[in-house]
Amino acid sequence: MITGELKWYTVATTLEAAVYGALTDSPDRHGVVPGAIAWDACDCGMLAVSIAQVYPSENFPAPQAAKVGACDAPYEVGEVVVQVIRCAPNAEGQSLYPTTAALDASARQVARDAHEALRAVSVRLCEMNDARDISDFLVRPQVIQGPQGGCVGSELRALVSLMRN
Template identity: 90%
Template sequence: MITGELKWYTVAATLEAAVYEALTDTPERHGVVPGAIAWDACDCGMLAVSVAQVYPSEDFPAPQSTRLGTCDAPYEVAELVVQVIRCAPNAEGQSLYPTTEALDASARSVARDAYETLRAVSVRLCEMNDARDISDFLVRPQVTQGPQGGCVGSELRALVSLLRN
């Protein structure tokens, strides 16, 4: 079981490595980041993993709603966010909008990244669960992000449970 003060960083880094290895087109910028994932410079590719929230739970995945006598809930749950972002198509030359070919290529890239991300996260969490590195997990719906600020991609959230320590 993963424990200690860096347990959630360890889970996030494990997922980041699994997704990076699974991507057909690996971005130069990748890693675990603190807090909300900023699209300050997607540089035509960024993989970022962050811990969005952590809460105690008596019954995964529900947050603890009442105090349990003198003891806390037996589990701690984190919501992890995995984003793969690419540059969005832009207008070129005298055009006011991107070409349909550029939009189609972007759609293919986002779809491939989303598939590879979902598969990598699901497989790795299943392996971690089977090895009892984690207590349980739940992969949430994957959502397309953007285009915004010249970037587009996908976001996947997963809830992961560990024993409290």
């Protein structure tokens, strides 16, 4: 079981490595980031993983609603966010809009990234659960994000349960 003060960082780095290794077109920028994931430079793409929240739970995945006896809940649940971001097509030359070919290529890239990220996270969490590194997990719906600020991509969230220590 993953434990210690850096247990959530360990979960995040494990998932980041799994997704990075699964991407057909791996971005140069990748890693675990604190807090909300900033889309500040997607000229070369970006894979970012963050822990959005952590909460006590007596019954995964529900947050603890009330104090349990004299002790806290036996589990902590962390919400892991995985984003794969690419550049969104922009207008070129005198055109006021991107070409349909550029939009199609972007849609293909985002779809491939989303599929590869979802598969990598699902497989790795299943392996971690089988190895009893984690207590349980639940992969949430994947959402396509953007385009915004010249970027487009996918966001995947997963709930992961660890024993409290």
